[in-house]
Amino acid sequence: MEKKRKRSIKAILERRQRKAFDHKDEVMIGKIVGVHGIRGEVKVKSESDVFERQIKVLDTVPIYRGTKREELQLESMRHHKGLYIIKFKGLDDRTEAEERIGGEIWIDKNKQIELGEGEFYFLDLIGCEVFTEDGRKVGVLKGILEQPASHILEVEKEDGKEVLIPFINQFVKEVDVKNKKIVVSLIEGMEE
Known part of the structure; x- marks a missing residue:
């Protein structure tokens, strides 16, 4: 029987710190921080002064979680207590939504909308x-x-x-x- 190799805590932590994606040509505009209700809605914390305008011009919203990247389509969005409650097409229950917690929304820098006077990422x-x-x-x-x-x-x-x-x-x-x-x-x- 083959002996399983144990990884040190240091090796595990170093592995977790490595990024699966290179975001040098992208900017993060939001992060999924929780779920809302039972119909698959997620709570998103904005990382951009123009989050709402930015996300509405995207055909699909790229979400990164660990080593996974997925593209979801925006179904609806509303502002609630300093966060955005977002419903993506295809996410129809709380369990599916919970799987996206921690997901980051990154967009290509060339897809950023034109900022107005006094607006910043x-x-x-x-x-x-x-x-x-x-x-x-x-x-x-x-x-x-x-x-x-x-x-x-x-x-x-x-x-x-x-x-x-x-x-x-x-x-x-x-x-x-x-x-x-x-x-x-x-x-x-x-x-x-």
């Missing part, structure tokens, strides 16, 4: 350095939280602490995606 903003109007570095943008009132910039300071800045004109004065720089105006107590 979140992925392009992540990693931007954040400065005050007088040139003092606040930190680096590590994430964007979607809230009903406005998006919130999660900025990581040099000491590892986090500063939350509402993504509204009162606080965000300039966004320069090309130079990976965001200029903000902070009020007293915001950095504490």
Whole structure:
């Protein structure tokens, strides 16, 4: 009888970190984070300021999960509590929908819609350095939280602490995606 070779935890973790797909010519616009109801609807967290407009122009929506890629057709979509509830054709029950949790929606960069003034793809903003109007570095943008009132910039300071800045004109004065720089105006107590 052949002895099964045991893999070390390190080898398993390294294998999980390897990406099955190269997304260098793509941009992620959303992620399936849950299911809604029993009819096959999924909850999608937007990763784009223009998610709704973007997904509506696609013939099929590419979804990546681990080593799998599938193309699904959009049947319906609505906004609900900061997420999008999406029904894809062919996903007709909760079990099928649950299998898609964790799936990422990536599109070819050449299929991105034209952005208007003040619109951004979140992925392009992540990693931007954040400065005050007088040139003092606040930190680096590590994430964007979607809230009903406005998006919130999660900025990581040099000491590892986090500063939350509402993504509204009162606080965000300039966004320069090309130079990976965001200029903000902070009020007293915001950095504490």
